[in-house]
Each structure stands twice: as structure tokens, then as C-alpha cells.
Amino acid sequence: MPPPSPAAPSQGSARQTGISSPSTALELDRAHVFHSWSAQGSLQPMTIEGGLGCEVWDDTGRRYLDFSSQLVNVNIGHQHPRVVEAIAEQAHLLTTVAPGHANLTRGRAARLITERAPDGLDKVFFTNGGADANENAMRMARLHTGRSKVLSAYRSYHGNTGSAVVATGDWRRIPNELAHGHVHFFTPYLFRSDFWASTPEEECARALEHLARVVECEGPSSIAAILLETVPGTAGVLTPPPGYLAGVREIADRHGILLILDEVMAGFGRTGHWFAFDDHAVRPDLVTFAKGVNSGYVPAGGVIIDALVAATFDDRVFPGGLTYSGHPLAMAAIVGTLEAMADEGIVENARTVGSEHIGPGLRALADAHPMIGEVRGSGVFWALELVADPATRQPVAPAVVGAVKKGCLDRGLLPFVADNRLHVVPPCVVTPAEVARALAVYDEVLTEVEAGL
Template structure:
């Protein structure tokens, strides 16, 4: 071989894979090796996502989707926010990981930012890896603080997929996972499908509170450690609590010496147009769980915001819980950057304005036009369209029809969040009026095609 041939051979490389080849490889690898959650594996056909920015994502071939799911209702600050990405990079260059037993500046600053957002009297944060283990540890704290065991939660709820969290969950996913003990369920308010024969929000709240009182009395108040509620139930249907309900639950908890845990995992950090969903209600819990929106899931993180009386329980008593990655530096840096960016860029205010001025009227117009919409409910960038086969009987739209709706929305380049007979309209908090108008046009087109 001549020197010229050697030089030419050394410069020869394989051609770069095409965009379509990258999409195909991502899909094939997924189907060959990835085991997906909440799914029968054989029939899955996942979208390939290669990148994103703001309220949009795209595949390797450049097909772009408007993300009105916020993935799993967590990218509150949008995809690839530059300040958050840069904060993660800088922290990675400084210290990628450290034991939770140490003091770390990023962790301390993240805890300070979170407690600044919390109600007065909440000065400590226990960091977890996600929302489910936040709920687990809040339950643990409540049980130790009260010396009681039972936890009451609603049937229409989702609290995570770990031991106690999934049993605290009320929906059907609980049933094959009922291994934890000490959990009791009750019906919360849901006026559209009232379990209490109510006809007004006030009546629904009053009767739901009476029902909860009877459950407490029947279970034995002295055995109940906590009432666990999503401030606004999310996956269960974005059900805004009627006036007086949450303060009424607080009053019942106080009457019987029960802890109140509010789960803000999905509803918190801008999603409702408030920093925390509880800010819109006259209620202060004992423990607050969070995850998702605190850093838009850029690095897994969650936690429990602890009221001072509960925190004091562990001043001289060992807290029997911990996680290797509690307060992971990369996650903490992303939390600090997220909260700072949301503050300085008015992102929470944007969510409130978008909800009031664009999503609410847009969905109301759709409801006037399409009889398949039984009810519209929500706030901020946290909305649901409940779809029905018949408005008079309120019979839910069948699963097959919902499947067609999901497929047609994706075909029109919109990623939806579909749950049972509902379309959840949950874009990032940074969504623009033009993007909302684009989504409304797609929803209109698809619902019209039914």
C-alpha cells in the first residue's frame, strides 16, 4: 500500500446516519430494550423525541409537535430553558454529586428558595428524588408526629407508584398494588358527577365535608394520622375544589388532631397561575409535597416542605428515612435557576394570564360548538375537557373514541394528555397566546371530525 493510499484510507469514514435513520434506531432500540410504565408492552408505538424548546419538541427528522401535555405535566418552564440548562452545566463542572449528610451550597439555596414560596411557618425541606417518595416521606412524618397510623385520601387521586403512595392513590392503578397498610379512601367533591346528589358548588362542598366527617368518625379519629389531598386533583380530572371545601377539611383535621398533607406535585410551581395551588385557597396544611414543576423535571427532584411543629418533632428524635440522592447538586442547581427564572421572567403571571385571557375563552368556544364536550374546568395552564357521548346522560365518551382523538391530535402535530374520557389542556407555563390559538384550532378540527 502506497503512502497516498494509506492517507486516503485513514480519511475514509462511514457516512453520518440520516435523520430518518436516527428516528428508526431510537424507535427500534426502545421497542427492543425499554420496558414502559403503565403499559402492555406489545402494542406500544412511542413517539421519538430528539429535542425541544419552549412549548415544542421534535424528532430527528425535524417533525415538530406542540407539546400541550408538558410531557407528564411537568415542564412548567418549557423545554430547554437556557438558564436552567446553564445552571446544570456549571454545577456539573463544580461538583456533580455529594452525600446528603453534607452541607452543600446548591442544596441550601434550593431549600431557601422553596421555603420563600411556602406559607409562613414552613422553614425546612426534605429532598427526595420524585413526587412518589415525597408522598411516602410525608406520610412517614405524619405517622411519627401523631403516633397514629391511618391515612385518608380520595378515590379520585394519584399520589405516585411507590408502596404507600400507590395505595394512597384512589384510581384503579391502586388495585393491583395494595400491599401497604393503614389506608382508607373517601369521595371528594366532583359536582359534574356528584356522589352527593348536589346541584351547586356550595352544596357539593357541604355534603362532601359531611361525608368526610362520617368516615373519620367511623374509622376512629384517634387512629388517623393524616388526610392526604391533591390541592387540585390533576390526573383524576383537574377538579377545582368548590368554595369552602379545603378550609372545611382543615377544620376537620384540627378538630380531630389529624395532619393535613397537600400534594402539590402536579399543581405546584406555576401550573395554576399561582406559585402553589394552595395560595388560591384559605388553607395552610401541615406538610406540602412537591416535584415536577419545581425544576420542570430537568433533573429528577421532589420533596416535602415541613411546617415548623412537624419539623420540631425530629429535633431530638431520629427521622427514620433517607435517600442517597436527596438534594443532589445537579437537581438543586436546576431548582435555583428555575425559581429565579420564573420570578424574573414573570412566568407564573404568564400562566395566570394565559389561563384567564386565552385558554378559558378558547375552551368555552369549543364547548359551545361541540356537544361532545360535557364540561370545561381549570385554572392557569391546568385545564380539562370532559368528553361525553351524550350531554344529557353525561355518559363518558368510550375509550375507542378517545384513542382516535389522541391519534388525530398527534397526526396534527399536537402532543395531548389524554386520561380516560378527558383531554387535559396542560401546556408549559411559558406558552404564548399564538400557541394557544394554534392548539385551539387543532382541538376544534379533531373534535369536529368526530
């Protein structure tokens, strides 16, 4: 169950400490903070002062229902007491330790993670986040196979480090293409099919044929790994059609290629399963994770490693490491998160709320609003694709998406928008009542925006 709703926020922790006041938060930010993925000059970021459960509030005390989960990572909700307590207890015991030492909290975190992974994936290499998880997974694959190339999707995001951003397929790759050995291919997306398909079965078969040809043309003996987001998130919550991931696994096996599944956004409850691949009958060789493993309370990520890959480094040095690999505070947050999620049925809640409330509610909205071209998703991982013309499926203009975002914020809902999509991605602890509130906001906003077109 989610934590209780908070009482009205106080005047704010910053005011209480006497160090500064909330009125200076934006001033300090604009004077000293350089923001990611942004032109800096015109930024006016919202000030978030506190949160609890599925709500956050700003420095004026105004509340927002957080249907962005920040960056689709606060799976357990804001300020879950068991996670906060776990971090505090660890802080009193040991705040930091070099990664070369053994540490009980790190061992417990690794065990909890591998207990939810397929048999034989028994080791975890901890990183600071999802980007360096993908970075190190690709490194492991290259060293294990002795091959250099990594294949990944055009519709993907794998992080902002050297190889991860080049493995990424979206626009952020292009100004950063400094790493070598990366090849991209198209994955299933029936709504905007690259394969002239009209059914999920056609899309799956033709996407697999396309991948097989890319592998053949690149030279199978040169390919170390295929890297895929199990469910591409930032690219649009593109749930693969039945049989696609199994088909990728078969192609990889045919040529001795490793399969890396990126579960950074899709894992740990987001799709209503511990791992998104649990719903696709496929076993990866390497799994990357971050975000939901501890809801980002303290930065953490990692690679879950198949025994055969791990054995490569039994008598051979693995040439990778991070000062904060397995940081005790991050590990405590993982332990607190995974134990609470299991004890409180939070993954099951995400699955039930998704199937019984979010999915039906969004499909009803689609029936009422021609701007919604498609509804996609599962669990608490959904996207509405917004179109200017239902017949041609032309995407709405950026100004329309901006109006949708503003309309949501004006009504006390914090949305996640990307390109021409509205992503519906609340914490896994979201309640049916909170879903109903959000659906009512979406309905009002879409009605208002459509009337103005």
C-alpha cells in the same frame, strides 16, 4: 417571556455523535426498555429527539406543539437556557454529594422553595420525585402523631411507591394494595356528583359531611393525616369548590390530624399560582412537590415541613433517607428554574394566559361541540370532559378518545388524554399565539370526530 422559537432542528444529536442514529431509537427502545403502566408487546412510542419552549420534534424533524408538558411537568418549557446553564455550571463544580453533607446549591434551593410557602413551613426534605415525597410525608405524619391511618381520595394519584400507590385512589392502587393503614373517601366532583348535589355549595357541604363521617367511623385518634391533591390532576383537574379545603382543614384541626397537600402536579405555576392552595386560603402542615419545581430537567421532589412537625425530629432520628436526596444537579435545576420563573414573570404568564385565552377559548369550544360536557381549570391546568350524550353525561368510548389523540398528533399537537378527558396543560411559558394554534386544532379534531359518530 418564553425562550425564542428554535431554528429548524439539525439532523439530530444522536447522528452528530456517531454513537447511533435516530432510526435506531425505536429499535433500541423496543429491544431493551420496559415501559411503565403498559402492556409491552404492542407499544410503538413516539421518538422525541429535541425540544425548545413549547415545542418538541421527532427524529424526522416533525414539530409538535407540546400541550401535554410531557407528564404535566415541563412548566418552564423545554430547554430553558437559564436552567440548562445552571445544571452545566453545577456539573463543572460538583456533580454529586452525599446527602449528609451541607451544600450551597441545596441550601439555596430549599430557601427559594420555603420563601414561597406559608410562614412556619421552613424546612425541606428532598426526595427523587413526587412518589417518595408523598411516602415520606406520610411517614412524618405517622411518627409525629403516633397514629397509623392516612385518609386520601378515591379520585387521586400520589405515586408508584409502596404507600403512595395505596394512598392513590384510581385503578392503579388495586393490584398494589400491600401497604396497610389507608382509607379512601369521595371528594367534590359536581359534574358527576356522588352526593346528589346540584350546586357547588351543596357539593362542598355534602362532601365535607361525608369526610367528617368517615373520620368519625374510622376513629379520629387512629388517623395521622388527610392527604389530598390540592387540585387532583390525573383524575381530571378537579378544582375544589370554594370553602372545601378550608373545611377539610377544620375537620383535621378538630381531631389533631395533619393535612398533607400534594402539589406535585398542581404546584409551581401550573394553576397560575406558586402553589395551588394559594387560591384557597388554607395552610397545610406538609406540602409535597416535584415536577414543576424544576420542570423535571433532573429528577427532584420533596416535602415542605411545618416547624412543629420538624421539631419532632430535633432529638429523634427521622428513619428515612435517599442516596440522591438533594442531588446537586437537581438542586441547580431548581435554583435556575425558580429564579427564572420569578424574574421572567412565568407564573403570572400562566395565570394571565389561562384567564384571558385558554379558559375563554375552551368555553367557546364547548359552546360549539356537544361532545364537551364540561370545561374545568385555571392557569395552564385544564380538562375537557368528553361525553357521548350531553343529557346523560355518559363518557365517550375509549375509541373516541383514541381518535381525538390521533387527530391532534396528525395536526402537530402533542395532547394529554386520560379516561374520557382531553387535558389542556401546556408549559407556563405558552403564548397567546400558541394557545390559538392549539384551540384551532382541537376545534378541527372535535368537528372531525363528531362527524364520524
